[in-house]
Amino acid sequence: MSDAQDLIARLLTAPEDGPIERSGATAAFATISGHTVAAVMQSRGLRDLTQPEQQLLDSTDTIGHERRGTLYTGNVSAAATTAILLPLRLPATVRATLGIGLDGEAFPTITDVPLGRALSGLGTRREPLSVMLTPGEHDRAGHELVLCSTARLWLDRPVALVTERVYREFLDSFPVEGSGT
Numbered sequence: 001m002s003d004a005q006d007l008i009a010r011l012l013t014a015p016e017d018g019p020i021e022r023s024g025a026t027a028a029f030a031t032i033s034g035h036t037v038a039a040v041m042q043s044r045g046l047r048d049l050t051q052p053e054q055q056l057l058d059s060t061d062t063i064g065h066e067r068r069g070t071l072y073t074g075n076v077s078a079a080a081t082t083a084i085l086l087p088l089r090l091p092a093t094v095r096a097t098l099g100i101g102l103d104g105e106a107f108p109t110i111t112d113v114p115l116g117r118a119l120s121g122l123g124t125r126r127e128p129l130s131v132m133l134t135p136g137e138h139d140r141a142g143h144e145l146v147l148c149s150t151a152r153l154w155l156d157r158p159v160a161l162v163t164e165r166v167y168r169e170f171l172d173s174f175p176v177e178g179s180g181t
Contacts, residue, residue, distance in 0.1 A: 008032065008166055009131045012149040020124040020153065025071065025079060025164040026116030033073035033174045039081070039114040041069035044099065044106040047084065056129075057158045059086055065104040071114060071164070076173045079164040080139055083115050089159045094118050115162065119153065126162075127152045134165070144168035 012028055021027055026037045047066040054060065065085045071078045087095055087104045095102065097118045099111035129150040137145045147166040152158050 008147055008171075009149075012128060012131055012151070012164070019120075020116050020126050021120045023126045024116035024119075024124075024151075024153075025081065025149070025162070026114045029071060029073050029078040029170070033076070033078070033170075035073040037078065037114055037117075038072045039069050039112045040072065041067055041112055043068045046104045046106075049084070053084060053161060056152055056161055057084075057086055059158070061086055061088070063104055065100050065106070067098070067115065069112070073170070073174070076170055077143065077167045078170040079166045080145070081115075081165075082163045083160050084162075085115075085160045086158070089155065089157060091122065091155075094122070115153075115160065119155075119159075122155060124159075125154045127154060129161075137165075139165070139167075146171060 008028055012025060029037050044067050045065065046063055049062055049064045053064070054062070065087050067083045067085070069081055071081055085100065087100050087102055090100070097111065097113050098115070099107040099109050101107060129152060131147065131149045134145050134148050139145060144167065145165045146168050149164045151162050153160040153162060
């Protein structure tokens with residue numbers, strides 16, 4: 001693992017006792033790049049929850065809201081992201097910021113606010129579930145992916161499951177000193 005991959009992995013596996021502003025993907029990419037993180041959503045909408053997702057979210061709800069997109073630092077792709085949210089557990093202000101109705105339907109207005117930013121200031125905690133290297137993996141457009149992280153986000157109870165798949169382009173654009181990347 002390169003120093004840059006190790007740094008990202010450490011940031012994404014930070015203990016859950018800290019707020020999302022210090023331990024989430026948005027914070028990790030901003031820390032490494034020195035840039036504000038932006039999101040571009042490719043899809044948003046209702047989605048059936050799998051049994052494992054229901055268990056991880058400690059929910060009997062069978063429908064959630066899924067957001068798929070890409071996080072950018074400047075013009076550099078940092079990570080492909082997927083978030084599965086329980087709209088009923090989110091504050092109304094967060095749902096409005098993300099363009100999600102109480103029933104989980106996506107509002108017609110496209111909103112590209114990163115989930116971590118929408119949840120900041122609310123005491124949201126990130127519970128790391130897994131971080132693994134993904135050598136040889138590519139997204140549908142052929143861009144190389146180097147690391148996959150999954151986590152559960154909490155307010156007073158679980159509100160979302162998130163996955164970040166980090167792009168090689170990000171590591172190459174923002175190498176950590178001494179990493180050789």
